[in-house]
Amino acid sequence: EIVLTQSPLSLPVTPGEPASISCRSSQSLLHSNGYNYLDWYVQKPGQSPQLLIYLGSIRASGVPDRFRGSGSGTDFTLKINRVEAEDVGVYYCMQTLQTLALTFGGGTKVEIK
Amino acid sequence: QVQLVQSGAEVKKPGASVKVSCKASGNSFTISYIHWVRQAPGQGLEWMGVVNPSGASATYAQNFQGRVTMTRDMSKNTVYMDLSGLRSDDTAVYYCARRGRTELADRKYYYYMDVWGLGTTVTVSS
Numbered sequence: 001e002i003v004l005t006q007s008p009l010s011l012p013v014t015p016g017e018p019a020s021i022s023c024r025s026s027q028s029l030l031h032s033n034g035y036n037y038l039d040w041y042v043q044k045p046g047q048s049p050q051l052l053i054y055l056g057s058i059r060a061s062g063v064p065d066r067f068r069g070s071g072s073g074t075d076f077t078l079k080i081n082r083v084e085a086e087d088v089g090v091y092y093c094m095q096t097l098q099t100l101a102l103t104f105g106g107g108t109k110v111e112i113k
Numbered sequence: 114q115v116q117l118v119q120s121g122a123e124v125k126k127p128g129a130s131v132k133v134s135c136k137a138s139g140n141s142f143t144i145s146y147i148h149w150v151r152q153a154p155g156q157g158l159e160w161m162g163v164v165n166p167s168g169a170s171a172t173y174a175q176n177f178q179g180r181v182t183m184t185r186d187m188s189k190n191t192v193y194m195d196l197s198g199l200r201s202d203d204t205a206v207y208y209c210a211r212r213g214r215t216e217l218a219d220r221k222y223y224y225y226m227d228v229w230g231l232g233t234t235v236t237v238s239s
Binding site for chain 1: 148150157158159160172174175208210213215217218221223224225226227229230231232
């Protein structure tokens, strides 16, 4: 099983300031096709999770460009350029390299200071 | 746009079984794989498994093998997740999610969870 470790656990942010979340994998998520098999999801308060980023860096439909995913292999980062109040929630990374054993990171809670 | 409507909350006793349904609208549902993900109170997300479009085949996470069964009734556009031998630590919100896809080069696809249900709360308590 691929283990994903996220940090920090909690991230208080001032609106307008940047935020950065790390996701580290116990195995490389770089597929032989050159893509990194890592997604980011956000679960806003009281809501179901929603897809934010896939293949490490591609924003899902409708996701604002202040969200940027980066990284390769075992180290990945989700950056929010300028945090807005609506970005509050728990952010999860998820690996899809092992298609029959998907795993999520533990989550990072982004909150407004 | 596909929407996934899940069945209502359940309260079960330890040792019992629960069957959660996930009904979809939209044509693409009939050709979509459906994942199940659960979330214990105050905890993170845990993938349980995925069922194929016909319901004839499902893959389960190791933690649930032997206790979970995922099926679908194509005539009702509905997918089911059956969890047996319930324990108190099975208390959670259970989500269904559609497997969406995007095309890569060479007609290969990448898959993600692009549409989620609102979740079904299952409480296991004596």
